Amino acid sequence: MPFEITKDYIQKIQQLIAEDKEDTLLEMLAEVHYADIAEIIEEIEYSEAIYIIKLLESDVTSEIIAELDEDTRENILKGLSSKEIAEEISELDTDDAADIISELSDKQIKEVISHIEDEEHAKDIIELLRYDEDTAGGLMAKELVKVNENWNVLTCVKEMRAQAEEVTRVHSIYVVDDNDILKGRLSLKDLLTTSTKTAIKDVFIKKVDSVNVNDDAEDVAKIMQKYDLEAIPVVDELGRLVGRITIDDIVDVIKEEAEKDYQMAAGISQDVEADDTxxxxxxxxxxxxxxxxxxxxxxxxxxxxxxxxxxxxxxxxxxxxxxxxxxxxxxxxxxxxxxxxxxxxxxxxxxxxxxxxxxxxxxxxxxxxxxxxxxxxxxxxxxxxxxxxxxxxxxxxxxxxxxxxxxxxxxxxxxxxxxxxxxxxxxxxxxxxxxxxxxxxxxxxxxxxx
CATH class of the missing domain: 1.10.357.20 (SLC41 divalent cation transporters, integral membrane domain)
Structure with missing residues (x-):
C-alpha cells in the first residue's frame, strides 16, 4: 500500500518535535521516502520544518529540498546558512543543484558556491547557471557516462565503473572522440559480448538522437516523447557532449507547460497558485x-x-x-x-x-x-x-x-x-x-x- 500522510501522523511528528525526541523522530522517518517527507514539511510549521531538515542527513534532506514547492523551499533556505545550503547542494545532481541555487540572491549564490568542497561539482553548477531555464542547457545534468572511441573494451569498462559512481542512473553510454565530439552510443549488450581487446569505434552505434544546449525545453520534450527516450545527450555549438537530460526533467517540463496552458485558457496571464498574495x-x-x-x-x-x-x-x-x-x-x-x-x-x-x-x-x-x-x-x-x-x-x-x-x-x-x-x-x-x-x-x- 502507498504511504499515507494522515492528520494523526502529522500531529505525532509535531509532538515529537515539541518534546525534542530526536531518536524517536529519526526512527519514525527512517523508512519514509524523501518525497513523502517533503509533503510532511509542506504541512507543518516553519520552525518544525527547519528542525527536521537539520536533524536528517544531507543525502536525504537534499532530495527533500529539491522536492519542495518553490515558496516553501525559499522559506526553508532562509533558515539555513550558506554553508548548510552548500552541504545540501553537494549531495544533488548538478541540474537539481543549479535549479535550487538559481533561486538565491547573487550574493548568496557566490557564498554557497564558495562552500562547495568538490571544485568540479561547483564548476559544473556554475556552467549550468549560464543557461536559460527553458532551454536544454537549463534542463541538463552534467553527470553522465562517456567513453572514448579509441579505447578498447577493457579500458572502457574500467572508466565506466569510475564514472558511474557519480551518476544516479546510467541510461546510456555515450561515445566521444578526443575532442569530446559526440559520435554515438554504446550498447551494453555489445560491450558484454565483445572481446576486451576490441576497439570501441568498431562496436558503437553511430545513430544517436541529441539536442543543442540552446534548444527550447518544449522541443526537447517533443523529441523525447516522439522517440520514447529515457534520456537524451546535449551538445554545444561545436557538437561536444556537455550533458544529458533525463525523463524526470521532461515530465516536469510537460507538467509546467500544461499548468501554464490551463491557466491561460482560464484567462490567467501569469503563473500563480492559490496561496499567492x-x-x-x-x-x-x-x-x-x-x-x-x-x-x-x-x-x-x-x-x-x-x-x-x-x-x-x-x-x-x-x-x-x-x-x-x-x-x-x-x-x-x-x-x-x-x-x-x-x-x-x-x-x-x-x-x-x-x-x-x-x-x-x-x-x-x-x-x-x-x-x-x-x-x-x-x-x-x-x-x-x-x-x-x-x-x-x-x-x-x-x-x-x-x-x-x-x-x-x-x-x-x-x-x-x-x-x-x-x-x-x-x-x-x-x-x-x-x-x-x-x-x-x-x-x-x-x-x-x-
Missing part, C-alpha cells in the same frame, strides 16, 4: 477581465444599433445569450483541439483540408442544433416560422464562423511565435460572442426586413 492573483486575472468587460461594451453597442429590431421582434432578444454562448463554446472547442495538436506536434495535412473538415463538421453540428432549437421554439414557445428560420440560419452561420476562427487563430498565433493556448481563453470567447451577436442580427435584418 491577493496582489499577485489580481495582476494575473485583471487583464483578461478588462478584455471581457471591453467585449461586453462592444456587444451592448451592437445591440443598441438594432433597437428597432428589438421593438418589432422582441422574441429575438431572448435568443441573444444563446447565440453568443454557442459562438463562444464552439470557438473554444475548435481551438482546444488545435492547441492540443500543436502541443503534441500531431497537426498534419494542408490548411485547405483542415478548413474543409471544420466547415463540414460545423454544418453537421449546426443543422442538428438548429433543428432542435427551431422545433423547441415553435412547439413550446410558439414563435412564428419566419422567426424560427431566422434563428436557425443564424445559429448554423455562427457555428461555422466560430469553428473556423477557433481553428485558425491558434495556428496564426503559433506561426507568429505566440503561445496558441491564448486562443482557448477569454480572447476567443469574447471575440466570438461579439461576432455571434453581429451575425445574428445581420441575418435577422436580412430575413425579417426591419
Amino acid at each position: 491577493i496582489w499577485e492573483l489580481t495582476k494575473a486575472r485583471l487583464p483578461w477581465l478588462i478584455l471581457a468587460l471591453f467585449g461586453g461594451f462592444v456587444s451592448v453597442s451592437i445591440l443598441g444599433g438594432f433597437q428597432e429590431a428589438m421593438n418589432k421582434y422582441p422574441v429575438l432578444f431572448f435568443f441573444t445569450p444563446l447565440i453568443a454562448a454557442m459562438a463562444g463554446n464552439v470557438g473554444v472547442q475548435s481551438s482546444a483541439i488545435i492547441v492540443q495538436g500543436l502541443a503534441n506536434d500531431s497537426l498534419r495535412g494542408s490548411y485547405f483540408k483542415r478548413l474543409l473538415k471544420e466547415v463540414s463538421q460545423s454544418l453537421l453540428n449546426g443543422f442538428v442544433l438548429a433543428a432542435i432549437l427551431m422545433s423547441a421554439g415553435m412547439f413550446f414557445l410558439g414563435f412564428e416560422l419566419k422567426v424560427g428560420i431566422t434563428v436557425a440560419i443564424s445559429l448554423i452561420s455562427v457555428i461555422i464562423i466560430a469553428s473556423i476562427i477557433g481553428t485558425f487563430i491558434p495556428i496564426i498565433l503559433d506561426k507568429r511565435g505566440i503561445d496558441p493556448a491564448l486562443a482557448t481563453g477569454p480572447f476567443i470567447t469574447t471575440s466570438n460572442d461579439i461576432l455571434g451577436i453581429l451575425i445574428y442580427f445581420s441575418i435577422a435584418k436580412l430575413i425579417l426586413g426591419f
